[in-house]
Amino acid sequence: MSTEQRKDYDSANFDLLATELESRFHDGVAMPWTETEFERRSLKAFAHQFDYCSPYRAFCERRGITPGTVAGWEEIPAVPATAFKYFDFVSAPTRDDSAVFQTSGTTRGHEARGCHHIPRLSLYRASLLPPLEAALLSGLPEPMRFLSLVPDPKGVPESSLSYMVGAAAERYAAQTDWLVDAEGNFDEARLSSVLEVVHDANEPVLVLGTALAFLHVLDRSDLRLGPLPDGSRIMETGGFKGARRTISREELYQRISLETQVSTERIVNEYGMTELLSQLYEPVLTEGLDAVGVHLAPPWLRVRALDPTTLHRLPEGEDGILAFFDLANLGSICHVLTEDIGSVAEGRVRLRGRVPGSEPRGCSRAMDDLMAAAGSVR
Amino acid sequence: MTPADVTRLAEGLIRAGEALRTRTSSEIAETLGRVGERFLGAQDPIRTAALKALPTTAGLSPEMARATLDGMARDWTRPRLKRLLEIEFGDPSSLDGLVDGGNRTEMAIGPTLCAQFVAGGVPGVSVSALIRGLLVKGPTFVKPGRGDETLPTLFERALREEDAEVADALAVRYWRGGSTLLDDALLAAADTVTAYGSDATVQALRARLPPATRFVGYRHRVSIGVIGRGALSTGFAARTANDVAAAVGMFDQRGCVCPQAVYVEEGGGVSPSEFARELARASVDFEVEFPSGPLAAEEAAAVHQLRGNAELHEGVGAGHVDHGGSTGTWTVIFEPEVMEGPSGLSRAIRVRPIDDVVQLAELLRPIGAHLQTVGVAGLGDRLRALAPAWGRLGASRVVPFREVAFPPPWWLHDGRGPLRELVRWVEMRSD
Numbered sequence: 001m002s003t004e005q006r007k008d009y010d011s012a013n014f015d016l017l018a019t020e021l022e023s024r025f026h027d028g029v030a031m032p033w034t035e036t037e038f039e040r041r042s043l044k045a046f047a048h049q050f051d052y053c054s055p056y057r058a059f060c061e062r063r064g065i066t067p068g069t070v071a072g073w074e075e076i077p078a079v080p081a082t083a084f085k086y087f088d089f090v091s092a093p094t095r096d097d098s099a100v101f102q103t104s105g106t107t108r109g110h111e112a113r114g115c116h117h118i119p120r121l122s123l124y125r126a127s128l129l130p131p132l133e134a135a136l137l138s139g140l141p142e143p144m145r146f147l148s149l150v151p152d153p154k155g156v157p158e159s160s161l162s163y164m165v166g167a168a169a170e171r172y173a174a175q176t177d178w179l180v181d182a183e184g185n186f187d188e189a190r191l192s193s194v195l196e197v198v199h200d201a202n203e204p205v206l207v208l209g210t211a212l213a214f215l216h217v218l219d220r221s222d223l224r225l226g227p228l229p230d231g232s233r234i235m236e237t238g239g240f241k242g243a244r245r246t247i248s249r250e251e252l253y254q255r256i257s258l259e260t261q262v263s264t265e266r267i268v269n270e271y272g273m274t275e276l277l278s279q280l281y282e283p284v285l286t287e288g289l290d291a292v293g294v295h296l297a298p299p300w301l302r303v304r305a306l307d308p309t310t311l312h313r314l315p316e317g318e319d320g321i322l323a324f325f326d327l328a329n330l331g332s333i334c335h336v337l338t339e340d341i342g343s344v345a346e347g348r349v350r351l352r353g354r355v356p357g358s359e360p361r362g363c364s365r366a367m368d369d370l371m372a373a374a375g376s377v378r
Numbered sequence: 379m380t381p382a383d384v385t386r387l388a389e390g391l392i393r394a395g396e397a398l399r400t401r402t403s404s405e406i407a408e409t410l411g412r413v414g415e416r417f418l419g420a421q422d423p424i425r426t427a428a429l430k431a432l433p434t435t436a437g438l439s440p441e442m443a444r445a446t447l448d449g450m451a452r453d454w455t456r457p458r459l460k461r462l463l464e465i466e467f468g469d470p471s472s473l474d475g476l477v478d479g480g481n482r483t484e485m486a487i488g489p490t491l492c493a494q495f496v497a498g499g500v501p502g503v504s505v506s507a508l509i510r511g512l513l514v515k516g517p518t519f520v521k522p523g524r525g526d527e528t529l530p531t532l533f534e535r536a537l538r539e540e541d542a543e544v545a546d547a548l549a550v551r552y553w554r555g556g557s558t559l560l561d562d563a564l565l566a567a568a569d570t571v572t573a574y575g576s577d578a579t580v581q582a583l584r585a586r587l588p589p590a591t592r593f594v595g596y597r598h599r600v601s602i603g604v605i606g607r608g609a610l611s612t613g614f615a616a617r618t619a620n621d622v623a624a625a626v627g628m629f630d631q632r633g634c635v636c637p638q639a640v641y642v643e644e645g646g647g648v649s650p651s652e653f654a655r656e657l658a659r660a661s662v663d664f665e666v667e668f669p670s671g672p673l674a675a676e677e678a679a680a681v682h683q684l685r686g687n688a689e690l691h692e693g694v695g696a697g698h699v700d701h702g703g704s705t706g707t708w709t710v711i712f713e714p715e716v717m718e719g720p721s722g723l724s725r726a727i728r729v730r731p732i733d734d735v736v737q738l739a740e741l742l743r744p745i746g747a748h749l750q751t752v753g754v755a756g757l758g759d760r761l762r763a764l765a766p767a768w769g770r771l772g773a774s775r776v777v778p779f780r781e782v783a784f785p786p787p788w789w790l791h792d793g794r795g796p797l798r799e800l801v802r803w804v805e806m807r808s809d
Contacts, residue, residue, distance in 0.1 A: 078686075081683070086691075309704050311682065
């Protein structure tokens, strides 16, 4: 469903808000934001998005909610994450510093891929760097070499993950090796020569990749990913969405650790989605293995676990449907209701994976995949 | 349970088959019917136990659990089972020995061991399945689906009280889907395997079978509804909506017979859009009488995605949506154009307008291979031309909405005779 953009809109307001946010993001993740500050910024963001993004405005008005009626940020309507597949949520004019990211979207068969419009990439850059630095690069005397199992953003401009790794590499890496091409193929020769160089240099490196990419290396008897020098770190992300095989996270990390000689408290899980520009990380590097299963959000992203029936906020620690209010999403929609289940306590998010071996109930099947090709009724 | 346990049980069942084959099919129908009737007996401890356990094990409200049990068990009674035998075989004694059929002298041979892997969701499907196996004198090993363990287990218990010899030929055991070693132990012992479930489940089981094993797969299906102008007069539309709401809401829409979309013809007294509003009203009524069961968080999350997307579409002028909010899981979406989007499968129905139902066959082509039941209203004489066209696409059942949820025991399950699927024939000519 495409959306007419408001050509007449003066983008000054958006730029003002974005500039303020970028500046606050630069202050880093160590200091929590006050509720007052988050509230103030989120209400401003809502007023802007309500004004600019017409499908969102209609959605809010249908619920009788306008910037004039909301008392707090929690009352701001959250759009379903899957709606990014069907609606172009754009809250600022497109310009040179813009991008459109797409989800890989393979979990539901042939459905459309989700699109996230990023009118101002500098805001994404500003939001992604400090959490990544805190979770992966703390206590480093010198820049590390990056070994990326995520494709170079030059080849996949539609990937928000590639953009993230690219931006982080540009900012922090001593040198970056892109070991996987845009189609997901490993550059095997490069991988082995890089490993040799890394081994000889004996300087710690940071390896970044999806669970699937790591699994691919581990399953191939002719590919090696280690041993890596002491002090090396690993960022793993992505899970197994749409993949045919799954192994437990514990097994995966043990196998990565065995292969690379990087201890499991130096393997950091990143949790992100194309629909949200901010990421969450497991703080294992700073807090040790007690932090496994816990994800930290930056201060400009608030996560709530909601009652599955009423969508009211649940008490601390209770499992519910996760909703994210991400100020980095200023250029699209900040408040996103996901299908992910988890709990939140003291600002820490615990994700609950799907129950292993759980069976879908019944012999009935959603007909939407099948109908997708059916086209219009009239 | 270990694979060795499964093998041992299966061997016991195969031995019990000898005694089972000495009984006539009519006797077996009598026995099974007597057991089935206990699920309807007001004071019967079997019914009491079923009604007590079902809301928890099946995740249905007590009211819906009762309606489901009543609807299912109605078909487990003596008259219904005897009728099933007659409809399937003409002369049921062809299961007991050679019968002179006019052109051929023939006999129907049931399985040596019938292994049944049943999907969960709708409680009672496992019982209907095991009845089929036993009726054709096949010792039967049922692995019910998650959420459908209660009724077959109670049936097994009641059968033992009624007739230990027949009960010896039945085993009901649950294990988690994907327990390959247990599955394989059972597959190795059976000569007939039935599987209910997703395409992937059915395919995985079939792929592991030796070539000589008979396989009956009931894979994923979708059902729809079609409403012609004849059922859309101002006086009639409310009744039609009530029937549709019941077909959608029964078993909280977990049955493959439950419609997921209804096509409503233009030009009736009530427009498709108005009919969707009427259906919302009927869904509220149905929710009051038969509350929806609790949803798992993941299921609820899918419902919120469905509703949110529909609200967004409504906002941009593409249809409209009504839903039960936090008081009911039902959702009625009127979509003038097919919209992609998640389906909650928790009493969610899409209402789509169509100029003339004749156009439907072409429209349904993409889902033909998965099409099962077409619920109908207001099509009158036109059905005789429409049903064959839908049948050619893949539909196996065209029935009024009121009959959608509970097909009779002799229904052509996915297009095939439910008992005839389980037997093979031997013919004889004297020398």
